[in-house]
Amino acid sequence: MPAGVPYIVGNEAAERFSYYGMNAILAVYMTQYLLGPDGKPAPMSESEATASLHFFKAAVYFFPFLGALLADWLFGKYPVIICLSLVYCLGHVALAMDRTIVGLMIGLSLIALGSGGIKSCVSAHVGDQFSEQNSHLVSKVFGWFYFSVNFGSFFSTLLTPWLLNGFWQFAGPRLYPDARDVDWGEVAFRYGPDFAFGVPAVLMLIATIVFWMGRHKFAHIPPGGKQFLAESFGPEGRSAILRLLPIYAFVTVFWSLYDQSASKWVLQAERMDREVLGVTWLASQIQAINPILVMIFIPLFNYLMFPWLERRGLKVKLLFRVLMGFLLVAASFAIVAVIEKQLTEGVRLNISWQLLAWLVLTAGEVLVYGTCLELSYTQAPNRMKSLIMAIFLLTVFLGNFFTSAVNYYIQNADGTLKLAGADYYWFFTGLMLVASVCFIPVAILYREKTYLQRVEQG
Numbered sequence: 001m002p003a004g005v006p007y008i009v010g011n012e013a014a015e016r017f018s019y020y021g022m023n024a025i026l027a028v029y030m031t032q033y034l035l036g037p038d039g040k041p042a043p044m045s046e047s048e049a050t051a052s053l054h055f056f057k058a059a060v061y062f063f064p065f066l067g068a069l070l071a072d073w074l075f076g077k078y079p080v081i082i083c084l085s086l087v088y089c090l091g092h093v094a095l096a097m098d099r100t101i102v103g104l105m106i107g108l109s110l111i112a113l114g115s116g117g118i119k120s121c122v123s124a125h126v127g128d129q130f131s132e133q134n135s136h137l138v139s140k141v142f143g144w145f146y147f148s149v150n151f152g153s154f155f156s157t158l159l160t161p162w163l164l165n166g167f168w169q170f171a172g173p174r175l176y177p178d179a180r181d182v183d184w185g186e187v188a189f190r191y192g193p194d195f196a197f198g199v200p201a202v203l204m205l206i207a208t209i210v211f212w213m214g215r216h217k218f219a220h221i222p223p224g225g226k227q228f229l230a231e232s233f234g235p236e237g238r239s240a241i242l243r244l245l246p247i248y249a250f251v252t253v254f255w256s257l258y259d260q261s262a263s264k265w266v267l268q269a270e271r272m273d274r275e276v277l278g279v280t281w282l283a284s285q286i287q288a289i290n291p292i293l294v295m296i297f298i299p300l301f302n303y304l305m306f307p308w309l310e311r312r313g314l315k316v317k318l319l320f321r322v323l324m325g326f327l328l329v330a331a332s333f334a335i336v337a338v339i340e341k342q343l344t345e346g347v348r349l350n351i352s353w354q355l356l357a358w359l360v361l362t363a364g365e366v367l368v369y370g371t372c373l374e375l376s377y378t379q380a381p382n383r384m385k386s387l388i389m390a391i392f393l394l395t396v397f398l399g400n401f402f403t404s405a406v407n408y409y410i411q412n413a414d415g416t417l418k419l420a421g422a423d424y425y426w427f428f429t430g431l432m433l434v435a436s437v438c439f440i441p442v443a444i445l446y447r448e449k450t451y452l453q454r455v456e457q458g
Contacts (some may be wrong), residue, residue, distance in 0.1 A: 001128035001137060007214025009145060011121060013152040014207035015085075018200040019115055019154030020291075022092065024284045026053050026166045027266045033164070033193050035099045042101070045412050050263045054404035056108045057259055061396035066439040068124075068390035070117070076223045077121040077128070077386060080214065087206040088114025092201030096194045107197075113369070120390035126383060128221045142374045143298050146366075148282035150291035156200070157288040164196035165282055224383040231383045240381055240388065246373075246442045248395045250326070253435040254368050254397025257428050259328050260279025261361060261410055262287060264424070265336065271343055274351045281351070281368030288357055293362035299364060318371050319443035323436060330432035334361065337425035344421045378450045387455065 017155030030049040036042035044052065067084060071077040094103055126145050130137065212278060224231065224370030231237050269283035316324075335357040344351055372392060410418040418426055 002134070002217075003142075003217065004129050004214050005126070005141060006205065007146045007210060007217060008122065008126055008129075010317070011207045011211040011214075012145060013148040014203050015088075015115075015118075015122075015152070016149045016208060017152035017156040018088075018092065019111075020153040020203040021160035021382075022095065022111070022197060023202070023262055024157045024160050024287055025136040026056075028161070028270075028282075028284050029193060029196075030104070030165065031101065034101065034104065037100055037102075046208045046267050047407050047417065048262075050267070051404045051407040052422035053253055053263050054259065054400040054407065056112060056431070058397045058400035058404060059109070059112035061119070061393045061400065063113055064390040064393040065387075068386035069119035071121045071390060072229045072386045073227075074223050076220060078218060081118045081125065081211060082208065084117035085204065085211070086095065086114075088118070089201055089204045090114075091207065092197055092204055093137075094202060096197035099193055108324075112167060116393075119393055120386045120395045123373060124377060124380075124385035125218070129219050136324075142377070143302050143370065144372050145297055146373065150294040152365045153289035154288055154295070156203075157291065158285055160196050160199065161282045161284040162306050163199060164193060168241035175441070194445055205348040213275055214256065221382075221385075227308045228383050231381055232387060237383050237384055240379060241391065243446065243449075244376070244379060244388065244391070247322070247446065248392060250435050250439045250442065251322070251368065251372060252391075252398045253432055254329055254364075255328060255396045256402045257333055257399075257432055258365060258368075259396070259400055260403060260428070261290065261311040261358070265357075268336065268340060268349060269354060272351045272354065276351060276355075286351060286354065286358070289358045290362050290365075293359060294366055297363055297366040298370065317443070318375055318448070319411045319446055321367045321371045323439055323443050325364040325369075325371070326432060326436040326439060328360050328364030328367065330362065330429050332357045332433065333425050335360065337422045337429060340425055341422040370440055372415050378447065381451050 004114060027049055030044045030052060031046060032043055034041070034043050057110045067080055071080040087110055091112075091114055093107075095104065095107035123142075123145065127142060130141070266283050266287065268441075269286050270390045272283075274283065274286070306316060336354065339349060339353050339357070348407070374390040376389050377385060410420075410424075412418060417424075
């Protein structure tokens with residue numbers, strides 16, 4: 001195992017804690033905590049918040065293209081990751097310091113630039129640590145890389161909503177109108193939106209430091225310069241991109257559904273009975289079930305289910321795993337559509353029904369996202385690793401842009417919606433099913449061509 005891998009995985013766990021902690025509370029923050037210039041409450045409507053959140057996510061997954069160009073062409077992956085990580089930290093600081101729409105826009109813009117810029121570089125940097133001699137470990141390491149993403153996500157999704165809404169339930173003097181101040185012995189502990197965004201800022205700084213500590217352990221692939229341009233626009237580069245684009249077109253639809261688990265699903269959970277195991281959970285905390293399930297499904301699929309199938313002569317191709325994931329995601333939205341119908345009819349359902357949808361959605365996520373991470377690295381020519389990863393991440397940009405556009409379009413002038421209630425979820429369910437059927441010939445016809453870094457003598 002390459003010596004630099006633990007530093008990358010540790011960095012990713014802390015960075016994902018930072019990102020998902022902030023992401024978990026955005027929908028609630030925009031609809032309940034946002035202030036106007038006069039300091040008075042100025043929250044967004046649910047549709048406005050959904051559209052804004054998905055526009056932000058679209059930007060996060062647009063900037064990997066810029067990061068990839070800077071890394072593969074001009075500077076190399078390591079310098080780009082370090083510099084843009086600092087920009088990322090500043091974004092969290094802006095959110096913590098300013099609760100107006102201006103602070104929100106500045107903070108989210110910096111996070112989109114910083115987080116987006118490093119996304120394609122970090123995952124490609126993982127693969128760069130391997131050569132043909134230890135290529136058999138690539139799949140396992142991408143699994144652990146994905147595991148670390150969800151390890152950080154789990155704790156942040158539980159902790160950050162508590163910091164936003166209040167975790168310690170003691171009576172204390174309220175010294176601030178927008179946050180709680182609690183006497184705890186001789187210590188006054190203040191928490192609220194500024195603290196909820198401040199903790200992710202600290203974690204992002206820790207992530208940057210961990211990555212910097214591994215600088216002498218990494219295999220540093222130099223920027224390609226003119227060779228990068230020649231390879232990217234040459235026959236081999238064009239061939240790799242053209243072979244992957246049809247796959248990515250369908251993955252775009254997956255993201256348009258999946259990322260609504262942080263927006264529409266959270267807002268739906270607000271209207272449900274959230275008592276489980278004697279605890280009433282916050283709506284934004286329900287997302288914590290996702291990383292738990294991911295950490296279960298990754299070893300379950302990679303070490304049990306797929307090896308078991310192979311021993312019986314049935315090896316599931318990478319793209320057929322993606323197809324299975326598409327169908328599961330469609331099924332999860334069908335479950336949520338049924339829940340929404342019951343809620344609009346006045347039935348108060350327990351959150352355990354949505355947890356069933358999370359179970360199905362997460363199984364689909366592992367099959368689609370985990371597989372595409374590996375596919376995007378192994379199918380990319382060696383000087384184009386970050387660029388191909390950035391093109392893959394553009395699917396998230398396009399999926400969220402589509403969802404944002406839909407949420408803007410369905411708003412009528414009188415405040416009603418063109419797609420209301422369960423119809424909204426059935427629309428996306430049908431969209432995913434159609435995409436799944438159309439994806440079948442792509443999965444059948446695709447032929448893999450694997451590229452891995454070679455060990456250079458001297």
